[in-house]
Amino acid sequence: MAAGSEGPPSSGSSHPSTELEGIGGSAGFAIGPAYVLDPGRLGVVHRRIKTGQVEAEIARFDAAVTAARRELREAIDRVKGRGSPASGAEVSILEAYALMVEDPMLLSGVHDEIQKNHLCAEWALEIVSGGISDQLLAHEDPYLAERSHDVAFVRDRILGALTGQERRLIATDHEPVILVAHDLSPAETATLTRDNVLAIVTEVGTRTSHTSILARALEIPAVVGVRSALQHIASGDMLVVDGVHGRVVVSPDEARLDELQPRAERYYEIARGLRELKDEPAQTACGVPVDVQANIELAVEAEIALSHGARGVGLYRTEFLYIERSTPPTEDEQYEAYKKVVEIMAPLPVTLRTFDIGGDKFVTSIRMPHEMNPALGLRAVRLGLERPELLKTQLRAMVRASAHGRVRIMVPMVASLNEVRAVKALLSESVREVEARGHAHDDHIPLGCMIEVPSAAIMADEFAREVDFLSIGTNDLVQYSLAVDRSSRELARLASYFDPSVVRLIKGVIQAANFRKRSVSVCGAMASDPLAALLLVGMGLRSLSMEASAIPEVKAALGRVTLAEVEDAAGTAFECTTAHELEQSIAERFAPLIGDLLDPN
Ligand code: PEP
Numbered sequence: 001m002a003a004g005s006e007g008p009p010s011s012g013s014s015h016p017s018t019e020l021e022g023i024g025g026s027a028g029f030a031i032g033p034a035y036v037l038d039p040g041r042l043g044v045v046h047r048r049i050k051t052g053q054v055e056a057e058i059a060r061f062d063a064a065v066t067a068a069r070r071e072l073r074e075a076i077d078r079v080k081g082r083g084s085p086a087s088g089a090e091v092s093i094l095e096a097y098a099l100m101v102e103d104p105m106l107l108s109g110v111h112d113e114i115q116k117n118h119l120c121a122e123w124a125l126e127i128v129s130g131g132i133s134d135q136l137l138a139h140e141d142p143y144l145a146e147r148s149h150d151v152a153f154v155r156d157r158i159l160g161a162l163t164g165q166e167r168r169l170i171a172t173d174h175e176p177v178i179l180v181a182h183d184l185s186p187a188e189t190a191t192l193t194r195d196n197v198l199a200i201v202t203e204v205g206t207r208t209s210h211t212s213i214l215a216r217a218l219e220i221p222a223v224v225g226v227r228s229a230l231q232h233i234a235s236g237d238m239l240v241v242d243g244v245h246g247r248v249v250v251s252p253d254e255a256r257l258d259e260l261q262p263r264a265e266r267y268y269e270i271a272r273g274l275r276e277l278k279d280e281p282a283q284t285a286c287g288v289p290v291d292v293q294a295n296i297e298l299a300v301e302a303e304i305a306l307s308h309g310a311r312g313v314g315l316y317r318t319e320f321l322y323i324e325r326s327t328p329p330t331e332d333e334q335y336e337a338y339k340k341v342v343e344i345m346a347p348l349p350v351t352l353r354t355f356d357i358g359g360d361k362f363v364t365s366i367r368m369p370h371e372m373n374p375a376l377g378l379r380a381v382r383l384g385l386e387r388p389e390l391l392k393t394q395l396r397a398m399v400r401a402s403a404h405g406r407v408r409i410m411v412p413m414v415a416s417l418n419e420v421r422a423v424k425a426l427l428s429e430s431v432r433e434v435e436a437r438g439h440a441h442d443d444h445i446p447l448g449c450m451i452e453v454p455s456a457a458i459m460a461d462e463f464a465r466e467v468d469f470l471s472i473g474t475n476d477l478v479q480y481s482l483a484v485d486r487s488s489r490e491l492a493r494l495a496s497y498f499d500p501s502v503v504r505l506i507k508g509v510i511q512a513a514n515f516r517k518r519s520v521s522v523c524g525a526m527a528s529d530p531l532a533a534l535l536l537v538g539m540g541l542r543s544l545s546m547e548a549s550a551i552p553e554v555k556a557a558l559g560r561v562t563l564a565e566v567e568d569a570a571g572t573a574f575e576c577t578t579a580h581e582l583e584q585s586i587a588e589r590f591a592p593l594i595g596d597l598l599d600p601n
């Protein structure tokens with residue numbers, strides 16, 4: 001793990017107690033000392049050398065390159081050794097860095113600067129890497145612009161080796177700290193463990209960024225998007241990290257600590273108690289069963305899903321296999337990842353969603369066009385149909401994984417029936433290709449589509465005729481129905497799944513699926529909110545998929561109400577005309593019963 005200031009946190013700072021707001025990237029609480037990874041550029045000396053020093057200076061630079069390469073190789077070995085399912089992606093990005101350290105343009109450029117202009121190695125490296133970075137940044141293509149961060153990362157490794165100020169990795173036996181950084185690179189996450197990192201705080205990131213995903217997979221609390229974290233936090237400051245509400249308290253005074261400590265304890269006590277419900281069936285107090293499954297982004301989360309009581313994976317966001325790497329995952333790599341999840345979950349079902357790339361989900365392994373409105377652009381199934389070889393590689397991997405358990409395949413972001421029909425044709429071709437290569441597979445893999453665009457919700461009965469199941473993605477359904485960017489923090493108050501327009505669209509989809517005798521579920525964030533989950537069950541839904549950590553609460557909420565109560569509440573809710581009214585009406589009805597589950601603090 002890299003750190004600007006070597007060693008453990010020093011003394012506490014003189015900051016007065018401050019509260020910082022961010023986004024809860026991974027649930028949980030932690031109290032402990034901060035360990036700040038300084039994002040600042042390492043100091044670069046500007047020194048002219050004499051003609052007689054040129055050779056020695058080039059040798060010094062080459063030695064630093066060798067050291068940087070060795071450091072990356074060691075990080076690669078460490079990640080491989082850790083063997084977590086996140087490792088594949090990390091290894092691939094680290095290998096890309098290792099290659100970049102030896103990039104001929106970089107190396108010969110620096111040699112030239114030393115030789116011709118008599119610059120010291122640090123200065124030469126700064127100039128050459130800056131030039132490469134500027135060229136990349138000038139590209140409109142976000143993929144290439146993103147690569148400039150890689151150049152900066154590689155520059156800092158070589159610079160660190162040259163100056164001896166290298167950013168150090170947190171030793172695995174380091175005393176536990178709360179890691180604070182502008183951002184964490186995959187190399188820096190390589191040595192994260194629950195033993196040496198109590199929590200993570202970053203200035204950038206969202207719930208779906210790499211750091212949040214990894215933190216959730218490792219069950220480390222995280223608050224991301226804390227805009228000015230590094231201005232307010234110094235190494236050694238005592239921090240309280242609340243990954244549930246996305247808050248960080250810096251240097252709390254004793255009274256504040258006395259107030260926060262019991263809250264953290266209470267959170268874990270409730271979480272532990274709820275987890276004990278793991279093997280209890282998910283059903284209403286009157287015995288109506290509800291199928292509760294988990295959403296996952298990484299294969300490692302399948303175990304976590306089971307430990308929280310999931311009865312299957314209702315949404316595997318496979319696009320995370322495509323991030324943080326330079327080329328898309330091969331069919332075999334994908335097959336291994338899907339097979340792993342399918343085997344862990346067997347005999348429970350696993351719904352593999354074809355990649356949802358584009359929109360707010362950019363990946364480094366696929367070049368995307370520059371678009372004015374990526375959310376309305378070449379996203380998900382549109383990209384898959386534009387690049388059928390990419391989609392077919394994925395479909396073949398999914399078909400092969402079906403030989404190991406119960407696989408369902410689901411297509412995101414469909415807006416028209418043509419798209420579903422085109423995917424069905426590609427799936428049939430993929431099945432034939434898998435057979436031709438002699439691989440086993442399930443003969444009847446159910447194919448479903450997500451309902452997350454209003455056009456699909458309105459035409460749900462036709463979609464239901466075309467596929468085996470429907471799954472409502474409320475995150476996008478809200479975004480596209482209310483025309484509110486889902487990633488905007490400023491507009492978040494407008495993006496409510498309690499909006500009557502959204503609730504009516506969902507009701508229509510449930511009715512259409514029932515009419516066509518197709519299963520239907522909700523896999524957006526709405527399903528993980530206990531109040532909203534009760535509304536959905538009252539509206540006729542019997543299948544919910546959510547992040548694993550929410551399963552115990554939703555199960556507990558279901559167990560405290562009868563079907564008649566939730567149906568009655570849903571009926572009343574339908575008379576409401578605004579999101580606020582509707583949410584209030586459900587809350588008034590059920591908050592007295594499930595208040596402790598809504599916000600343990
Ligand atoms: C959704 O849109 O609700 C959904 C589940 O998909 P994602 O959040 O991955 O876009």
Ligand code: MG
Nearest residue numbers: 452473475476
């Ligand atoms: Mg979606």
